[in-house]
Each structure stands twice: as structure tokens, then as C-alpha cells.
Amino acid sequence: MNPGRLLLIADLIPPGPEALERFDVGAQVEAITRLGFSAQHIEVTDVTVGEAGIAFFDSKHARLNRRDLLKEYRKHHGRRGSWDIVYFNVHWLSGELMPLHPEWFQRDGRGGIIPIPYGSGGYSCINSPFRDWAMEMIREIGMYGVKGIFLDGPVFSPKGCYCDACRAGFKGQHGLEYAPEQMKDPLVFHKVLTFKQESIARFVRDVRKSLKSVNPDAVLYMNGLPLGPGTCGRDNRRVAPWQDALLAEGGFLSGDLRDLPVWKPAATAKWLETQAEGKPTIVAVAGRHGPWNRYLLPAAETWIAYALSVANGAHVWYGIYDANRDDPRMNTVREINRLLSAHSDCLAQTASVARVALVWSLKNANFYQTTAEQLDFVEGKAVLEHRMKSDARRAFNGWFEVLSRSHRLFDVIDDHCLERGGLSRYELVILPNVACMGEKECRSIRDYVAEGGNVIATYDTALWDAWGRPRETHPLKEVFEISETEGAEYLRCDHVALEPSPLTGGIDQSLIPAPHLHIKVVPAPGARAHMHFQEKQPSSYCDLPPKTDHPFLLKNRFGKGTALLFTGNIDAMYETYRFPEHGRLMRNAVDGLSRRDVRMDEESTSLIVNVREKGNRRILHLVNCPHDVGRPIERVKELRDVKISVHTGRRPRSIRTIRGECDLSFSYAEGWVSFQVPEVREYEAAVIDLPGKGDERGSDR
Numbered sequence: 001m002n003p004g005r006l007l008l009i010a011d012l013i014p015p016g017p018e019a020l021e022r023f024d025v026g027a028q029v030e031a032i033t034r035l036g037f038s039a040q041h042i043e044v045t046d047v048t049v050g051e052a053g054i055a056f057f058d059s060k061h062a063r064l065n066r067r068d069l070l071k072e073y074r075k076h077h078g079r080r081g082s083w084d085i086v087y088f089n090v091h092w093l094s095g096e097l098m099p100l101h102p103e104w105f106q107r108d109g110r111g112g113i114i115p116i117p118y119g120s121g122g123y124s125c126i127n128s129p130f131r132d133w134a135m136e137m138i139r140e141i142g143m144y145g146v147k148g149i150f151l152d153g154p155v156f157s158p159k160g161c162y163c164d165a166c167r168a169g170f171k172g173q174h175g176l177e178y179a180p181e182q183m184k185d186p187l188v189f190h191k192v193l194t195f196k197q198e199s200i201a202r203f204v205r206d207v208r209k210s211l212k213s214v215n216p217d218a219v220l221y222m223n224g225l226p227l228g229p230g231t232c233g234r235d236n237r238r239v240a241p242w243q244d245a246l247l248a249e250g251g252f253l254s255g256d257l258r259d260l261p262v263w264k265p266a267a268t269a270k271w272l273e274t275q276a277e278g279k280p281t282i283v284a285v286a287g288r289h290g291p292w293n294r295y296l297l298p299a300a301e302t303w304i305a306y307a308l309s310v311a312n313g314a315h316v317w318y319g320i321y322d323a324n325r326d327d328p329r330m331n332t333v334r335e336i337n338r339l340l341s342a343h344s345d346c347l348a349q350t351a352s353v354a355r356v357a358l359v360w361s362l363k364n365a366n367f368y369q370t371t372a373e374q375l376d377f378v379e380g381k382a383v384l385e386h387r388m389k390s391d392a393r394r395a396f397n398g399w400f401e402v403l404s405r406s407h408r409l410f411d412v413i414d415d416h417c418l419e420r421g422g423l424s425r426y427e428l429v430i431l432p433n434v435a436c437m438g439e440k441e442c443r444s445i446r447d448y449v450a451e452g453g454n455v456i457a458t459y460d461t462a463l464w465d466a467w468g469r470p471r472e473t474h475p476l477k478e479v480f481e482i483s484e485t486e487g488a489e490y491l492r493c494d495h496v497a498l499e500p501s502p503l504t505g506g507i508d509q510s511l512i513p514a515p516h517l518h519i520k521v522v523p524a525p526g527a528r529a530h531m532h533f534q535e536k537q538p539s540s541y542c543d544l545p546p547k548t549d550h551p552f553l554l555k556n557r558f559g560k561g562t563a564l565l566f567t568g569n570i571d572a573m574y575e576t577y578r579f580p581e582h583g584r585l586m587r588n589a590v591d592g593l594s595r596r597d598v599r600m601d602e603e604s605t606s607l608i609v610n611v612r613e614k615g616n617r618r619i620l621h622l623v624n625c626p627h628d629v630g631r632p633i634e635r636v637k638e639l640r641d642v643k644i645s646v647h648t649g650r651r652p653r654s655i656r657t658i659r660g661e662c663d664l665s666f667s668y669a670e671g672w673v674s675f676q677v678p679e680v681r682e683y684e685a686a687v688i689d690l691p692g693k694g695d696e697r698g699s700d701r
Contacts, residue, residue, distance in 0.1 A: 001148075001219045001244035001280055003038075003083075006344040008313035008337050009282070010037035011087065012322040017046045017054055021067055023109050029076040031325045036337025039083035041150055041317070044475035050121030051481075058142065061136045063100070070144050083147040083220070085147040090134055090203075091153025091352055093124045104159040105131035109180035114157045117376075126203040127153045135210045142211045148219030148244070149211055154203055156196045156233040158379050170195050186367060188465040193366065196233030200258065202495060205242040219244040221282070224267050226250055227412075228372050228393070229365040231379070232542065237276040237416050246276045247317065251285030251305040253297065257631035260373065261397055263404055263608060265305045266623075269312035269361060270412035273352065279384035283309035287320040287333065289632060294321055299332040300633040303682030304625055306336050309609045311621035313350050316340075341540045343658045346687050350612035355427040355513065356410040356594050358399055361434045363415045364392050367468030368435045388488045390517055390569040395433035402586045405605045405627070406548075409597050414509055415441060423448045428594040431457040432571045438466035442475040449479055450559030454593040459569040460488065460519055480565045481527035481556040486520040491533070491568075493540040496552045498581075499531050503588045504554070512581040513545075515568030520550045528555045534569075564589055597673070599645040607639065611646060618688040620646055622680050638681050645674040646688065653689045 010032045014020055045062075046054040053063030070086070077084040093104060098113065106123040113122045114594035119521045124130045138149055143182070156609050160179075162168070171177060174191055182188040208220050226236040226248040236246055250268025253260060261267070265283050272281035284338055285305045289295050297305075309316050318333060340347060364370075370392035374380025383393060401408050411426075415434075416439040423429055431447065434457070437445075442462055449455055462476050474482050494514040514533060517543045523529045529551035537545060554565045566589075574582040598620075606626045612619045625635045649671045655664040657677060664686065666675035677684060 001402075002313070003280065003348070006046045006310070006340050006348040007039055007083075007280070007282070008037045008340065009039040009041060009085070009315070009317040010035065010043035011317060011319035012325055013319065014043050014322050016048045017066060020046070020056060020069065025069060026076050027414065028322060028325070029073065033080055033082065035325070035330060035334045039085055039147070041072070041085050041087045041319075042073050042076065042410070042463070043087050044073070047092065049096075050092040050116070050118070051089045051094050051124065052094035055137070057078070057141060059140050061133060065543070067152060070141065071147070071329065072149050073310065074144055074146065079543055085148040085150050086141050086143070086146050087150050088134070088138055089152045090126065091124060092118065093123055093153045093542070094121050095603060098122070101130070102664060103163070103165075103207060104128050105163070107163040108159045109162050111162065114160050115300070115527040116650055123155070123157050123160070124153070125161050125165060126165050127161070127169055127199055128163055128302070131203060131242060134240065135207060138207055138429065139210045139214055142215035142218055142581055143453060146218060148221070149207070149461065150247070151222035153199050153223060158231045158622060169199070178661060181284070186469055187367070190367075190467050193231065194235065197230075197235045197238050199237040200233050200235075201242065201503065204239045208242045215513070220245050221245040223284075223446065224272070224377065227271050227360055228375065230362050231366060235362065236272070237414070240277070240279070243279070245280040245282055246272045246353040247282040247284055248272055249286070249310065252290065252375065253286065253301070253305075254290035254374070259287075260631070261401065262304060262625045262631070262633070263308060263629065265402060266308040266312050266404070266608065267400055268310050268422065269314040271414070273313050274411060274413050274417065275396045281314045282317050283365055284316040284317040284319065285552060285592075287318055288324070288580060294324060296320065296327055296493035297322055297632045298327045298632050299329065300636050300682055301330050301631075302329075304623060304633065306340070307683035308608065308625075309625045310340060310347055311612070311623055313352065313612060315348075343685070345618055346614060346683070350619060352612045353597065353611055353613050353618070354409040354411045354555060355597070356403070356408060356430070356590065357413045357417075357428070358396070358403065358410050358430045359414070359418065359424045359434055360396050360412055360434065361392070361418075361436065363438070363466055363543070364434050364436045367466070368392055368464060385396070385492060387434070388517065390433045390572045392435070394575040395569060396571075397460060398573070398575035399430055399432045399586065401575065402583050403590065404608045406587045407598050407607070407609045408590060408598055409611055418444050420444070420669070421447065423453060424451065428590065430447040430590070431455065431461045433459045433461060433569060435460045435462070435464045436466055436468050437462045437464075437475070439475070442458055445476060445693045446479055449561035449563050451560070452560035454478070454562045454564075456564045456566070456593065458566045458571050459515075459517060461565075463519070471490050476563075477524070479556065479558045479563045481524040481590070482553050482554070483522045483524040486522060488517060488519055491516055491518065491536060494537050495534055495544065496531055502592055503528060503530060505588055506584050507581050508563055509581055513573070513579055514666065515570050515573040515579070518550070518568035521554065521565075521567045522549070523551055523554060529553070564593065597647045600643060604642065605628070605634070605643070616692055617688045618646065618648060618690065620644070620686040620688060622677065622684045622686075624680050636682055638679060640679055641673070642677040642680055644677060645672045648688060648689045648690060650674050650693070651692055655686055658685045658687065
């Protein structure tokens with residue numbers, strides 16, 4: 001799948017089956033074209049209350065055949081040259097199918113059908129005979145010559161599946177049964193989770209084979225795993241070989257948006273890019289504010305979600321109900337699509353230039369502990385079970401916030417990247433409380449630092465093995481110069497006394513709040529320990545107790561590189577309380593171990609910045625994401641005369657903004673180009689046109 005342009009996909013959810021009999025397909029496709037989309041996800045089965053087996057195409061396997069909408073969609077998209085990609089639901093079955101096909105549904109440990117959070121119906125099981133039915137339906141759709149198939153799912157409920165097919169398949173593979181009470185055993189949980197992951201991968205592989213047998217050029221991709229735990233069985237790495245693109249719902253906003261980071265689409269795009277390894281990535285943006293699905297988001301939220309996706313190399317899927325297509329707020333969508341389409345040549349198929357990597361470990365999310373946002377396929381979790389463990393999600397979010405608001409360029413990499421090594425492209429790797437690490441990952445980090453890389457880690461990173469079992473000794477103790485660890489401690493209202501150093505630059509407080517959790521580390525002889533925890537306070541009003549020998553921070557030269565360990569969960573603490581001193585310490589640590597590629601006024605924290613490259617062009621993205629206003633964001637404050645310097649290493653030929661359409665004057669010195677962007681509303685991008693590397697006019701002089 002190589003669209004060669006920025007792919008803008010519309011999904012206008014249709015009405016129920018009776019209204020579809022009278023539905024004007026041509027008018028919908030015309031509206032999509034008018035709004036500036038280049039592709040459409042098309043629903044040709046009724047899924048208003050789950051997959052009910054009602055087909056709006058010619059099918060021999062449907063429970064009921066209705067009007068052939070697919071034939072009409074093919075005709076209208078063919079005239080316009082747009083892509084018709086059929087949506088096919090493989091995760092949600094209607095309750096109407098329960099008496100007809102009870103064996104198709106996922107079962108809990110007691111044998112009951114697991115209800116789905118949508119309000120009716122249940123989860124389909126891809127190990128059941130539903131699998132064969134879905135394959136035949138998809139094959140029939142493929143015979144129409146459509147551009148591709150999008151699978152919504154598959155997914156396993158965390159409460160299952162204990163259907164006969166899953167039990168038999170697991171027993172045939174492992175020679176044993178499994179039950180709900182065994183899921184607290186890490187080894188059993190790992191085997192069951194792997195079984196789910198492999199089942200999904202086999203299903204997608206076989207769907208691809210079936211589709212390609214009748215439509216060799218069709219593309220296939222599924223609703224993938226966003227940042228979060230993967231206990232639903234989805235694992236983007238396992239299914240990537242059988243997909244032509246990776247998609248995840250990074251722009252689905254639901255509930256109280258004040259609890260969601262505004263940069264969620266950016267994090268999703270970065271995560272997908274790492275796992276796609278060169279294949280296209282798509283961030284799905286819902287134009288509605290769930291669960292009020294007929295209520296459209298304000299213009300600013302739409303701009304920000306689109307911009308953060310494109311700024312990180314992703315294509316965009318945009319979904320609303322068809323009934324909303326003429327809503328006045330859709331004028332914003334048309335404006336965005338027209339802008340992006342007009343500059344598709346410099347926005348599509350770009351590459352990251354980041355020198356810093358932030359790790360999100362799926363293994364850690366699955367086997368340590370994490371809170372989770374409630375999503376269609378991810379069970380929400382707000383309360384953690386283990387007081388002495390930190391929160392993987394909050395730790396990651398704390399670093400993402402600091403890096404974004406301090407205008408750093410960075411990638412998001414996964415535990416697979418750590419396992420296989422090859423981290424040398426990065427100057428710095430950040431491990432935000434990556435507690436669960438296998439031996440390969442630990443060895444990779446050790447080798448990376450020894451060969452000249454730098455690493456920052458927090459709290460109990462690497463103190464648990466790959467399956468979430470505690471280690472007796474720290475596997476990276478030589479890297480951080482640790483003699484031993486004496487367990488973890490919870491601090492309710494304690495403090496850390498700061499010491500003058502580059503790490504504390506810009507902080508005017510002598511005492512700062514201690515993270516709630518810290519590992520009592522005993523440094524090795526000669527280790528560089530910075531600052532120390534106080535003795536635990538018996539009350540919040542007592543005198544300040546004396547210092548302990550347990551450092552707040554260790555910094556060590558190991559081989560050719562440097563390793564820095566915050567012994568407390570400073571990242572999760574920052575995400576929770578936003579103490580500026582914690583953010584400054586984290587930022588100073590990053591600045592001390594990696595070079596900057598962008599310089600701008602550090603007070604311009606509403607701007608999230610990224611730089612991508614394509615050939616001899618650097619594209620600077622500026623997304624205006626205020627963090628001091630409520631959400632949903634109705635409007636942003638326009639920024640004027642924004643001064644920026646970008647490291648290019650060559651004198652540019654020209655710099656031009658895409659939204660303001662301004663040719664910018666600039667200065668150049670010592671590898672840095674400096675210029676001023678006249679106006680940044682929700683989004684602006686500046687295209688920096690560079691000469692070829694062999695062109696003398698582009699030399700650094």
C-alpha cells in the first residue's frame with residue numbers, strides 16, 4: 001500500500017437497515033468528495049446493534065440480503081478515482097444472532113456470553129465457526145473489486161474467551177486447560193495472552209489469503225492497538241506482516257477530556273510508525289465527542305487532532321455519523337482537508353529526524369501495572385492494585401508532556417526495539433518506569449550505553465523480569481553503579497533537598513516534593529549520587545528529618561555512554577501533580593544527554609513542534625495545543641511572530657509556510673537557520689528547502 005499522497009479517509013456511519021433501503025449513495029459520495037476526502041470506509045453490513053448478518057451486497061452467506069449498496073458505491077467512487085475500502089466488523093455480534101449461532105460468541109469462565117460495553121450484543125470469537133463465515137463474507141466483498149478491507153477488530157475480552165473452540169485450541173497447543181482463577185499466575189497469563197495474540201494473527205493472515213485469492217491488489221488493515229495494555233490480544237507487531245498499513249484510534253475522544261492528554265494523536269502516530277517499519281500509518285480521528293456520538297467536536301479540537309497526526313507522519317481517518325455531514329462544523333474539516341491535500345507532496349511519506357527515543361513497553365503494560373483509558377477494545381482502569389508499583393501510563397505521559405512542551409524532537413519506540421538492539425541512531429533512550437524487561441532488553445541497553453549511547457531511567461526500571469516477576473538483583477547495576485537495592489518505600493508528604501548542579505538549573509526552590517515511590521538504592525563506591533531523600537516524615541507538620549544515604553539520582557559513565565537513574569517515580573508524579581521543578585529536572589536531564597534540533601522561546605509551551613524530512617526538504621510542524629485551558633478546546637490564542645531556529649547543517653534555498661503561504665526571510669550560522677513565523681493559529685508548517693548535500697552552495701559556512 002503506497003498511496004503516494006496523503007490519504008484522507010472518511011467514514012460516515014450510515015443509518016439503520018430500513019433507512020438504507022432509501023439511502024442516496026451518490027449524494028454521500030459527492031459530499032465526501034466536496035469535503036476533500038480521498039477515500040471512504042464503506043459499511044455494507046448492518047452493524048447498528050452489532051453484526052447481524054444482514055448484507056447490502058450480493059451474498060450467499062448472509063442471513064438476509066438487502067439492496068446492493070456496494071455495487072452503487074463502486075460506481076460512484078470509480079467515477080471520482082477515490083478509494084472504496086469496505087468496513088467489516090469482526091468484534092461485535094448482534095443479540096439477534098445469539099439463538100441462531102450461540103457458538104460464535106465469546107464466553108466467560110462460567111460459560112456465559114460476555115456482554116460488550118456498547119449496550120447490546122456480545123464479542124465474536126475468531127476461533128469459533130464465526131471465523132469461516134467472516135472469511136466467506138469478506139471473500140464475496142473482495143470479488144466486487146474494492147480497493148480494500150478494513151477489519152474492525154478482532155479482539156478478545158479480558159474476561160475470556162472460554163468457548164469450546166478456544167479451550168480446545170489452547171489444550172491442543174499447551175496440553176492443559178485454563179481457568180479464570182489461574183490468570184494471576186504470570187506464566188499461565190502469558191500463555192493465554194500469547195494464544196490470543198497468535199489467534200488474531202492467524203485470523204488476519206487467513207483473511208488476507210482469502211481476500212487476495214479473488215482480489216490480488218486489495219489492501220487489508222485492521223483496527224490496531226493504540227498506546228495502552230494489550231490484554232485484549234491485539235499486538236501490532238504480530239499482525240503487521242499481514243497488513244498493508246497500521247491504524248489505531250489515536251483521535252477518539254470520549255468522556256471528560258480534561259483527563260486526556262491533548263497530544264494523544266501524536267503519541268499514537270509515533271508508536272505506529274515504529275511498529276509499521278515503513279508501511280503507512282493511519283490515525284483514526286473521531287469527529288464526535290463520545291459517548292454523545294451525534295455531537296461534533298469544536299473546530300480547534302479537530303484541527304489539533306488532524307495536525308498532530310500528520311505532523312508525525314500519519315494519514316488520517318475521520319469518522320462521524322452520516323446525519324452530521326452537513327453540520328456547519330464540517331466546514332472546518334473541508335478547510336483542513338483542502339490544506340493538507342494541496343501540500344500532500346511535502347506532508348506524505350516523510351521520515352523522523354529525532355535523536356531521542358521514549359519507550360512504551362507493551363510487555364510492561366501487560367505484566368506490571370498501568371491505568372488505562374476506556375476504549376472500544378481496551379478496558380478502562382483508574383485504580384491500581386499494588387501500592388508499591390508505579391503507573392506505567394502516567395510515567396510515559398509525564399515524559400511525553402515534558403518532551404513536547406520543551407520542543408524536543410523524539411520518537412516512541414517499543415520493547416521489540418529494545419530486544420533486537422539497533423538503538424545507535426539515538427543519542428538518548430528514555431525508560432519511563434519500564435519495570436518489566438527481559439534479558440535481551442537489558443543486554444541491549446547495556447551494550448547501547450557501553451558503545452556511546454545515553455539512557456535515562458526511573459524508579460524500578462528492569463527490577464521485574466519479562467513476565468512480571470521480581471528480580472533479586474538489579475540487572476543494570478553496573479550501568480547505573482548500584483551496589484544493591486533495599487526495597488521500595490512510599491512517601492506521602494516528604495521532600496528532597498536540591499544541590500547546585502546543571503541538573504537543578506532554573507529551579508529556585510531548595511526543597512521539592514519527593515516522589516511518592518522510590519527505590520532505596522545503595523550506590524557503588526565511586527558512584528556519582530546527586531541529592532538524597534530525607535528520613536520519612538511521621539507527619540506533614542513535623543520538623544524536617546535528616547537526610548538518608550539513599551540518592552534521589554545516580555549519574556554514571558559506563559563505557560562510552562552515560563546512564564542516569566531517577567530512583568523515584570518522578571515521571572508519574574509529574575503527570576499527576578505538575579510540579580514545575582520535577583518537569584525542570586526531567587528537561588535538564590534530557591538537555592544534558594542529547595543535542596537539540598529546535599530552539600525557541602521556552603515560554604511558548606502551547607506549541608508542540610516536530611521536524612520531518614523528505615528528500616532535501618525539512619518540514620517544521622507547529623501545533624498550537626494550549627494546556628492551560630479546559631477541554632474540549634473551543635479556540636486557541638493565535639501566536640504571532642514566533643521566532644524559531646532549526647538545525648539543518650546546510651543553508652536553505654527557501655522557507656515557506658503552507659497555511660499562511662508566506663516566503664520567510666532567514667539567517668544562517670553554524671548549521672542553524674533562524675526565522676520568524678508571522679502567525680500560528682491551530683496549525684502551521686514551514687517547508688525548509690535545502691540544497692543537495694553535494695551542492696557547495698549548501699555548505700555550512
